[in-house]
Amino acid sequence: MHILFIADPLEQFKIYKDTTFSMMREAQRRGHKLSACVPQDLNWQRGRPVTAKVREVVLTGEQQPWFREDAVIERPLHAFDAVLMRKDPPFDAEYIYATHLLEQAEREGARVINRPRALRDHPEKLAIMEFAEYTTPTLVTRDPDAVRAFHAEHQEIILKPLDGMGGMGIFRVGPDGLNLGSIVETLNRHGAQTIMVQRFVPEITQGDKRILVIGGQAVPYSLARIPQGSEVRGNLAAGGKGVAQPLTEQDRRIAEAIGPVLNERGLLLIGLDVIGNSLTEINVTSPTCFQEITDQTGFDVPAMFIDALEAELR
Structure with a gap:
């Protein structure tokens, strides 16, 4: 091949x-x-x-x-x-x-x-809308007033651009709302760009879990990317520490609900990001963490992927 x-x-x-x-x-x-x-x-x-x-x-x-x-x-x-x-x-x-x-x-x-059409149809931040029952409260908007109302309701929030990766452009705003207006202006460029706002999930201290799903089947271990020091982001690119761990029941429930659906649409490999029990993103472009999970657990993720690829091409 x-x-x-x-x-x-x-x-x-x-x-x-x-x-x-x-x-x-x-x-x-x-x-x-x-x-x-x-x-x-x-x-x-x-x-x-x-x-x-x-x-x-x-x-x-x-x-x-x-x-x-x-x-x-x-x-x-x-x-x-x-x-x-x-x-x-x-x-x-x-x-x-x-x-x-x-x-x-x-x-x-x-x-x-x-598949190219599936990549276009499932932008990584917005793909969670289809599976909202598994997400933390989330707002997608250009409207600064809607962001302020969401903050007033949830008190502690995360704001992020829709096209970022590796934790780029993510902000946390606490109950005091400090710098909220400035952050919204920066991210949405005075109303020109849509952003995502999510209720802060305090379980981030235990890690932002990457769950890999290959051919509709979940890898049995996630990689919990744990923020270090005063950092709120667990992304490895932002200095997070990756710790492999077995999937929880909720992790499996989310993977089993989403994986087969997206696999049927041509997404052989996806990466689900879960904090606590809440789905936060669905990665479809270039999901990572194969080597970290394999090195720490002995479960051969690359072999599982090539097995699925070979089966797909038969």
Whole structure:
């Protein structure tokens, strides 16, 4: 099987924790051939299929250099057995344009995972609206007055942009409302941009749990990303400490309610973010934490993913 990974530049990978790297390593271990590109390498021209200038790579098994580039060649996407879209957010206009190119490649016979239309239909912050019974009280709005009313009702809130990742742009406002107006102006750009506001979940001190769901089935361990010091964000990119732990009954309940539904829509891999008993986000673009869970528990998450990928392509 020949797999194309559409991701960030390989030179930027931190291979000791990178999930895409762990997928590549397991795929190569099974004898599959690897290629990689970035979204900027995608092209379409009338009368021709969607192509990409790809790097054919082999993993060396070393820390540095961790890959060898055997060739750079332009190939149609339908020539690959699988195309894995693993580009990190932001979920901006360029990301959406890339999904349209990938959807055209699908029409030409490419097998794209996660499916481009499903990526567009499930933006990571907003996808929770469909499963509101599992969420903390949440508001999506441009209206500063609506934010102030939500704060007055819930007293302690979290505000965040809809296109962020890794904890970027997240603010916590306490009962005193200190700086609420300024934060809203910054995030929603004086009414030009929609934001999300959620009731603060105090269980964040026990971690923001990442629950991975592969082929509709939950990985039996989550990674609780625990804020450090005075930080409110548990994201690993914001300095959180990752601690693997077995799923709770509520974790499983949420995963079993959401996983099969989204898998049926073409989302082979998703990451559910749960604080306490509350769903806060559904990650569909490039869910992470494979290596942390595997290293701490011995459960082979990359193997589970490649098993699911192989089954999907049969």
